[in-house]
Amino acid sequence: MLLVVVLIHGIQSTSSMAVSRLRTVGQLLGASATVYTCPASFESEIKTFHVNNLDTSAVDLTVKAVISSSDIPIVTTKSIAADTILDLLNSRPIALKASDTIVATSGTASSLNIVITVEETFTG
Numbered sequence: 001m002l003l004v005v006v007l008i009h010g011i012q013s014t015s016s017m018a019v020s021r022l023r024t025v026g027q028l029l030g031a032s033a034t035v036y037t038c039p040a041s042f043e044s045e046i047k048t049f050h051v052n053n054l055d056t057s058a059v060d061l062t063v064k065a066v067i068s069s070s071d072i073p074i075v076t077t078k079s080i081a082a083d084t085i086l087d088l089l090n091s092r093p094i095a096l097k098a099s100d101t102i103v104a105t106s107g108t109a110s111s112l113n114i115v116i117t118v119e120e121t122f123t124g
Helices: none
Strands: 003-014 019-029 032-037 042-053 059-067 070-080 085-087 094-097 101-106 112-122
Touching: 019 032, 019 101, 032 112, 042 059, 042 101, 059 094, 094 101, 101 112
Parallel strands: none
Antiparallel strands: 003 019, 019 112, 032 101, 042 085, 042 094, 042 112, 059 070, 059 101
């Protein structure tokens, strides 16, 4: 089962050079999935990346960024204890350009819920 929820916050800022929007994306991770793709004509900054283990036992998580077709590991086989929430970025954002993606893999299907908040800036 794959659940994807996209919430667009009504937060939008403008300047003479760029238009930005803040967006939250949530997903119940099956086994492996792309949890975010930077849209065409945008650059984005992932501000928060929270993972909630819904299982009754520990579950492994692996996360990578695919930037310009190159895999960049963010987390490799991190064990998340049962019923806990992990702040994956710990206040360190990740910058992406159009078509870059974030891919997450769960050691146990349908056990990890991922919620990210991203600021997207229109680049033309």
